[in-house]
Amino acid sequence: MAEARETGAESGGAPPRWLTSDELRAWQKFIAVVELLPGVLDSQLQHDSELTHFEYYTLAILSEAPDRTLRMTALAARTNSTLPRLSHVASRLEKRGYLERRPCAEDRRATNASLTAEGWQKVRTTAPGHVATVLAHVITPLSPEDISDLDRIMGRMLGRLDPENTFRASNE
């Protein structure tokens, strides 16, 4: 990114503008967090529970749903995922006994995913360590004002990253 300042003047297909120095500084910190955070979340979960963050998040979202069941399409949206990616992960979780997939009773073309009793237990035992990691690395260093600012800023980004609000994070 940063090289944009140097190359911009010489470049052919110029974008509307380059980043200002304030924007560049914020962007570099932000992209560092985006690179580093998934590794921190995955490491703790893998080490303590043999789950990736995406696997844990999938089980956690199901644990909150009515009857701990969601259509696969809805579960993909709630986990910020595509259906192919979710299907791949659901297969792995199914093999481990945490999740079951069945045709939806109201619409046989649709598939439901349900948390098993074992999956529910897995979420319960995994949650404390994961929440402690999120608190330590993300939440605790922030003031209440930071939390409110983070919510506003991420909501604005999601307005562009997910303009149709497919992933339903924007207005929850």
Added chain:
Amino acid sequence: MAEARETGAESGGAPPRWLTSDELRAWQKFIAVVELLPGVLDSQLQHDSELTHFEYYTLAILSEAPDRTLRMTALAARTNSTLPRLSHVASRLEKRGYLERRPCAEDRRATNASLTAEGWQKVRTTAPGHVATVLAHVITPLSPEDISDLDRIMGRMLGRLDPENTFRASNE
């Protein structure tokens, strides 16, 4: 994450506390951005330049260095990466003619990575589309106050994610 509220009371190894509803709302938006943004950056770069974001960022950091050269250890730190991951990517970039690795003249045990003329040209032609993507998805929806808040908040998170400031994003 959200299930933490339900399972917390029953769970055995309780963390210091669970997330408040304000923290949970901000966290869910933030984690959605962390999941979605890399795909948006990678898609544009892959489509237009056949580079991943990490490959582009590696070339871009080198393009700014004196003599367009850095030690591999310094380049790993600047790209928020481990040395093994960077070495793997450097091999790919070397095969494509964008980067060269040579023993460091001052310390033969160390390895330098340099941008080739072709790599420099690649950065120049790739930067405009990438910057336009960053502007459209991250920067433009934010006010100057948001940018300043984002910088402060990400700096605080990096204080925990990278306490030794190894990756040098915190105070740049």
